[in-house]
């Protein structure tokens with residue numbers, strides 16, 4: 001099986017606090033892989049290490065066979081690694097159509113010229129429409145983003161990440177703060193992406209994790225506790241012990 005993203009013996013400390021411990025993680029190409037673990041286990045730190053926001057103390061990161069450990073954030077994006085954030089980072093006064101149009105134009109190297117590009121390029125407009133349809137945003141595509149329901153804003157964040165045409169998409173709690181009835185729609189839209197996009201998801205909601213993932217890694221105190229298929233992970237006594245401590249069902 002082809003490995004899309006891999007860490008080997010990754011270590012990260014903040015002062016005396018060892019937050020990532022000897023982490024070796026393999027994400028198979030095309031996977032719907034979830035990284036779970038209790039609060040403070042170090043999941044967001046892993047995403048920050050993968051994207052280059054943080055530098056590891058030691059260990060390596062490999063993207064599709066290339067060592068990216070020393071690359072800055074933007075060069076990793078150019079190599080096909082995109083992320084969404086836990087916090088809303090959209091332009092409040094742009095519409096979804098404009099926001100996705102800007103992201104597509106940036107990918108094509110015309111970020112400063114995006115308005116003209118949207119007015120003149122049929123292929124760009126087709127791509128924007130397809131993206132908005134995939135993420136259930138056609139009905140609100142001309143509304144100001146700030147006026148959209150929170151669930152639609154979160155879908156737009158993912159739509160923007162996808163506009164960069166990533167090979168590997170990192171999602172940090174994409175459904176956080178969204179009403180329960182809408183959460184599955186968000187993950188279903190992600191799950192239905194073409195399989196040439198590999199997805200690594202951080203998520204607390206176990207219903208979502210188990211309906212989405214074909215592979216699960218469990219992180220505890222910065223180290224890998226268990227990794228496997230969802231049914232193996234659900235049965236694992238160590239995983240049960242960790243989550244029972246939190247009062248959640250796995």
Ligand SMILES: Nc1ncnc2c1ncn2[C@@H]1O[C@H](COP(=O)(O)OP(=O)(O)OP(=O)(O)O)[C@@H](O)[C@H]1O
Pocket residue numbers: 014017019037038039040041042043044045046
């Ligand atoms: N920049 C930082 N400086 C110091 N400590 C940090 C920093 N970032 C994270 N930590 C600490 O590292 C540990 C892991 O944090 P992290 O946010 O990665 O965990 P998490 O598993 O994503 O948690 P949650 O599920 O609550 O979002 C925590 O103890 C946190 O306080």
